[in-house]
Every structure is written in structure tokens, then in C-alpha cells.
Amino acid sequence: MVGGGLAIAAACVVAFGGMQSKPPATAEISPLKPTSVGQEWAVRNGRGKVFAARGETERALAEFNQAISHNPGYGVLYANRGGAKLQLGDREGAILDCSRAIEMDEWCVEGFLNRAQARKELGDWAGAAEDYSRALEILQSSDALWGPVVTRLEEARRRAQGGRSY
Secondary structure, eight states: OOSSOOBBTBHHHHHHTOOSSOOOTTOOOOOOOOSSTTOHHHHHHHHHHHHHHTTOHHHHHHHHHHHHHHOTTOHHHHHHHHHHHHHTTOHHHHHHHHHHHHHHOTTOHHHHHHHHHHHHHTTOHHHHHHHHHHHHHHSOTTSTTHHHHHHHHHHHHHHHTTOOOO
16 A cells, blocks of 8 residues: 555544554445435445545545546545545546646645645655645644644654754
């Protein structure tokens, strides 16, 4: 797995090394049953997150693609797909999707976290620091992601200035 994981149930996975517990690989994923007309995107997004958490990234990507086809105006779907692309090693694709998510929703923390990770993996430390900084502006200091984001921001700033990472 490249990078780590994907957007908040998925973003924490990408940027912060995985979820505490993965859904069992043997657990069945229920057939699509949208709760109301027009909600298939939400079901597809949820299934994508489960597949991503289980490490079935190709299947997650397919679900996120379907979710976007049903609701192309919802930014977080692009951040989730960007996280899947990051896991598959497509850093440029991840940056494009996450940038689109951020353009659609300037408060999309998943977009900033996933894009920061992609930039970091490409050696764009200044860009990663910028994204981690924006993510911190969005997150509450009581959020569980606060500490890991601060750590990654400090590393990115050090590296952007030519310092070493320890």
C-alpha cells in the first residue's frame, strides 16, 4: 500500500497510517439498498470507505467513481477517490481529485489531508506544509487528528526549508 489509506474514515487512514480496527475481510458487504431515491451515491461512498479500510483499494476506487457519477457536486467524494488513487500510487491523480474537492468545499479537511500526503510523497514539502496548515485551521484542537497533523506539518516545514526529518 502506497502512502497509507484514504479520506476521514478514509483520510485518517491515508495521512495517519491506518484505522485502529479494520472491518473483517470475510465480512460481507450488503447489496446496494439506497434509503431513498437519489441516495445511491451515499451507499456507494460508504461501500468505498469499507473497501478502502479493508485494503481493497481497486474496489474502493470503483465505488467512489460510481458515487461521483450519481452526485458530481459533492466535493468529499473527490477527496475520497483521491485517497484511493493515493493508495494505488497515483499521486498526481490524487492531487487533481483533492484539489477539485477543495475547490468545491474549502472546508474539506479530507481533501487537504490527502493532497498533503500526495505532495509529501512527491517531495513538494512546501505544498504539503501549506495543506497541513489549512487542515489545522479546519480541525478543532480537540480532534483526534490534531496531534498527528501538527507533527506532519512540522516535518513538512522542516523539509521545505532544507532540514532533515527525524
